[in-house]
Amino acid sequence: MAAAQLFFTYFAMILAIMLPAFGELSPDFYEEVCPLALPTIKLIVQQAIAFESRMGASLIRLHFHDCFVNGCDGSILLDDTPSLTGEKTAVPNNDSLRGFDVVDRIKSAVNLACLGNVVSCADILAVAARDSVVALGGSSYDVLLGRRDATTASRDAANANIPAPFLDLPDLIANFKSHGLGLEDLVVLSGAHTLGFSRCVVYRNRIYNETSTIDGDFAASLRAVCPPSGDDDSLSPLDESPASFDTAYYQDLVERKGLLHSDQQLFKGDGSLADELVQKYSENLDAFWAAFGVAMIKLGNMSPLTGSDGEIRENCRAVNSD
Numbered sequence: 001m002a003a004a005q006l007f008f009t010y011f012a013m014i015l016a017i018m019l020p021a022f023g024e025l026s027p028d029f030y031e032e033v034c035p036l037a038l039p040t041i042k043l044i045v046q047q048a049i050a051f052e053s054r055m056g057a058s059l060i061r062l063h064f065h066d067c068f069v070n071g072c073d074g075s076i077l078l079d080d081t082p083s084l085t086g087e088k089t090a091v092p093n094n095d096s097l098r099g100f101d102v103v104d105r106i107k108s109a110v111n112l113a114c115l116g117n118v119v120s121c122a123d124i125l126a127v128a129a130r131d132s133v134v135a136l137g138g139s140s141y142d143v144l145l146g147r148r149d150a151t152t153a154s155r156d157a158a159n160a161n162i163p164a165p166f167l168d169l170p171d172l173i174a175n176f177k178s179h180g181l182g183l184e185d186l187v188v189l190s191g192a193h194t195l196g197f198s199r200c201v202v203y204r205n206r207i208y209n210e211t212s213t214i215d216g217d218f219a220a221s222l223r224a225v226c227p228p229s230g231d232d233d234s235l236s237p238l239d240e241s242p243a244s245f246d247t248a249y250y251q252d253l254v255e256r257k258g259l260l261h262s263d264q265q266l267f268k269g270d271g272s273l274a275d276e277l278v279q280k281y282s283e284n285l286d287a288f289w290a291a292f293g294v295a296m297i298k299l300g301n302m303s304p305l306t307g308s309d310g311e312i313r314e315n316c317r318a319v320n321s322d
């Protein structure tokens with residue numbers, strides 16, 4: 001007995017010593033070093049969304065596209081230099097990602113509030129995503145913190161790892177699986193499309209060619225703003241209420257009013273598990289909110305740099321020069 005107890009005490013001590021070394025993220029990472037960090041991020045996110053509600057959607061998407069390319073390491077924010085081709089011009093990102101200027105404003109404000117450079121750009125993206133969800137009517141969740149910023153970025157990796165909107169369900173599942181995420185995560189995280197907009201060029205093919213899987217009136221209304229050619233940047237909302245973190249996205253899918261091919265793939269009316277999940281979330285706001293927070297924490301945990309890996313970038317657009 002005593003030997004077993006001793007063993008477990010010893011084991012617990014070893015664990016306690018090793019966990020920080022393994023770089024676990026924690027919700028109170030900035031509590032001592034800069035208690036103003038999180039309130040400052042929230043304030044600027046709220047201001048940006050008050051000015052333009054779509055900015056909340058754009059900030060959430062930045063975090064997603066950051067995490068799906070070599071983990072949540074702020075790599076998405078690096079500008080191109082003569083020696084580095086970053087992720088901003090990758091196919092899914094070019095002319096599409098927004099919010100970089102808001103991230104710059106957050107970073108400057110946080111560096112002021114913290115009297116120094118202590119909050120990583122990767123953490124700013126994770127917190128700004130959560131604050132956007134809340135500002136647009138969703139429920140809150142505790143973001144785990146302590147990520148550090150990458151000193152590299154990769155356009156090729158962005159092209160290879162971010163799922164394309166013309167993928168079929170098996171390929172969407174395979175893509176998420178390659179990131180350690182399951183079907184449930186796919187359905188729940190796609191619920192972020194309850195916010196924001198897509199360009200005509202992204203969904204054009206669907207409204208002219210996929211007439212059997214799309215509601216007729218809905219397709220006709222989209223064809224009115226998205227012609228067979230031209231007007232590539234003409235925007236349509238991803239669901240019926242693009243500034244409200246509600247269940248309309250799932251309700252639209254059940255009614256065959258998904259905007260993107262990849263959205264409608266989650267509900268095909270074949271009674272599959274994906275269908276069941278979409279149906280469930282279309283009817284249960286609380287279940288969606290709870291599942292979304294859990295899935296976002298999972299997304300945010302993807303291969304962060306921690307401890308002494310990477311750096312805390314002074315300017316989110318560039319690697320530190322020292």
Ligand code: HEM
Binds near residue numbers: 060199200262
């Ligand atoms: C499942 C695979 C996904 C695909 C294929 C996909 C694809 C897309 C596309 C094509 C757009 C429109 C881009 C444009 O018009 O240039 C978009 C917008 C958006 N995506 Fe996704 N997405 C996926 C998952 C996600 C996830 C997991 C999140 C966040 C957790 C997310 C958040 C958003 C948001 C918020 C917008 C609107 C952005 C804005 O209005 O600025 N998406 N997505």
Ligand SMILES: *[C@@H]1O[C@H](CO)[C@@H](O)[C@H](O)[C@H]1NC(C)=O
Binds near residue numbers: 089090094095
């Ligand atoms: C990105 O978009 C710009 C502006 O539309 C375009 O000039 C450029 O060629 C694009 N870059 C890539 C790599 O596709």
Ligand SMILES: *[C@@H]1O[C@H](CO)[C@@H](O)[C@H](O)[C@H]1NC(C)=O
Binds near residue numbers: 204205206209228
């Ligand atoms: C419809 O699909 C065909 C074949 O994939 C494609 O060539 C054509 O451009 C599509 N039409 C539109 C308007 O997207």
